[in-house]
Amino acid sequence: MRNQNIPKKILHWYDNNKRVLPWRKHVSKKQTEYFTLVSEFMLQQTQVKTVIPYFNNFINKIPNLKKLANVNETRLMKCWEGLGYYSRARNLKKTAKKIISEFNNNLPSTIEELKTLPGIGDYTSRAIMAIVFNKPIIPLDGNVERILKRVFYLKNEKEISKESLIKKKFFFGKSNRSSDYAQAIMEIGALICKPANPLCFE
Incomplete structure (x- = not known):
């Protein structure tokens, strides 16, 4: 070949x-950013088949970045309950707050900026760049x-x-x-x- x-x-x-995965749905650009962000956090240290029902529940309860940034700790933990590694949920909320306050509610579009967000390292930043921003x-x-x-x-x-x-x-x-x-x-x-x-x- x-x-x-x-x-x-x-x-x-x-x-x-x-595979038909809920975070691959054809949705608006803003929803794609949010779905990818949530799914990539959940997929850290957890298999796809395990993540699917938790992702669906989370998106149903916390459907966008603004609601995530403003959700209280108790509700956030309840929506994440059973998935484990709860620091991921806390970092996800911190990331949402930082995107809103420092990036005008837009997911950063460079690896360097993405890596300034809590819970996002080299792999997750590159996955977001590829999936959300269609970078090679x-x-x-x-x-x-x-x-x-x-x-x-x-x-x-x-x-x-x-x-x-x-x-x-x-x-x-x-x-x-x-x-x-x-x-x-x-x-x-x-x-x-x-x-x-x-x-x-x-």
Whole structure:
């Protein structure tokens, strides 16, 4: 498979096989920003299938950034109840307040600015840049790491270091559908290039 064909093939697979996830709904730009922000916080250290019902409940109870910024602690914790790692919820509220007060109610559009928000580090900032702002960035999560390790047969400690894997991301190439493409690669890792019993030959 030539490098320039990889994005086309991956996106074709994604268009026909992607999971229906509540934060992927076709909504307004402002809602997309909010849905992505909430889902990325929830997905820190928690699997997609676990997050789905909690996300739906949270969005139903706290439907936008302004309500999140103003929600009281008791209600916030109640809406997050059962998901664990409650510091994520507190940081999410702090982030909402900072977006409103310092960024005019708009999600920051650079990695540097995003990383000034509580609870947002390198991975989450890059995921937001790709998904919300359609930037040609492939966030390096466990799914992407696994694909690269298998494609390049990486085994030893030096080969599988974060620095080494970042350099290998050239393999994926680029697409003008950067938002979909980033999600498509992670989706392949989750559904096809699985940790156990991968479906790589299907």
